Amino acid sequence: MVAGNWKMNTTVLEGIALARAVSELCTPGMVVEVAVFPPFPHLWPVRGALGVGPVLLGAQDVFWEDSGAYTGEVSASMLAGWCDLVLVGHSERRHLLGETDAETGRKFAAGLRHGLGVIVAVGETGDERDAGSTFTVIDRQLDAALSAVDEPPPTGAWLVAYEPVWAIGTGRTASPEQADEVCAHIRDHVAERTAADAPRVLYGGSVSADNAAELFSRASIDGGLIGGASLRPDQFARIVAAAANAAR
Numbered sequence: 657m658v659a660g661n662w663k664m665n666t667t668v669l670e671g672i673a674l675a676r677a678v679s680e681l682c683t684p685g686m687v688v689e690v691a692v693f694p695p696f697p698h699l700w701p702v703r704g705a706l707g708v709g710p711v712l713l714g715a716q717d718v719f720w721e722d723s724g725a726y727t728g729e730v731s732a733s734m735l736a737g738w739c740d741l742v743l744v745g746h747s748e749r750r751h752l753l754g755e756t757d758a759e760t761g762r763k764f765a766a767g768l769r770h771g772l773g774v775i776v777a778v779g780e781t782g783d784e785r786d787a788g789s790t791f792t793v794i795d796r797q798l799d800a801a802l803s804a805v806d807e808p809p810p811t812g813a814w815l816v817a818y819e820p821v822w823a824i825g826t827g828r829t830a831s832p833e834q835a836d837e838v839c840a841h842i843r844d845h846v847a848e849r850t851a852a853d854a855p856r857v858l859y860g861g862s863v864s865a866d867n868a869a870e871l872f873s874r875a876s877i878d879g880g881l882i883g884g885a886s887l888r889p890d891q892f893a894r895i896v897a898a899a900a901n902a903a904r
């Protein structure tokens with residue numbers, strides 16, 4: 657899967673144009689799943705722009721309750737039935753907005769409860785990596801998500817995105833070896849904890865048209881969560897092509 661996280665970028669009209677450009681890259685039955693994550697106000701018009709094509713539509717966040725007095729929040733029940741995916745635990749939510757592991761877990765559970773495919777983002781900060789605690793941090797974040805659900809979700813119902821915080825938006829990508837090592841660890845940890853096959857594991861953090869092929873060639877990396885480069889259709893097209901090559 658190649659997923660474009662637009663973050664807080666684009667006007668609605670720019671978002672529609674970008675969604676059309678992404679749609680044009682994709683044909684039904686292609687080997688790579690392609691998804692876009694526009695800002696909330698764009699979701700409905702982008703749904704229209706994507707039409708019945710194969711591009712999946714996802715929300716960048718979701719709230720854990722279904723309805724009620726939660727000013728500014730959007731629930732999974734509001735997205736269910738017409739959005740395909742939801743992203744939870746993105747590092748910007750965890751680190752800029754103070755979201756806790758437990759809150760991410762509740763969002764994970766809410767998305768699954770409403771039949772949305774959930775991408776759980778995990779990742780260590782630079783200091784945590786330097787202190788040798790990368791795996792401890794990743795395990796804690798994964799365990800918090802999995803503890804929020806009664807049963808381990810079916811393999812196809814969710815994905816993990818490994819996004820080292822120090823690599824997001826910095827132009828400093830994890831090396832393919834570093835990324836592959838952590839993605840392999842995630843796979844093993846989830847399989848051990850759930851006694852089920854691990855879901856797909858994506859890498860995110862300064863993925864570009866120039867480094868995508870090498871990252872995607874690694875055995876434990878099943879695709880990418882793309883920030884900055886997903887706003888540029890030419891770059892995004894090359895990243896999708898790299899994933900298609902790796903999948904063949």
Ligand code: PGA
Pocket residue numbers: 661819823824825826827860861862863881882883884885
């Ligand atoms: P980036 O963002 O590709 O701009 O580093 C990735 C992400 O935050 O998902």
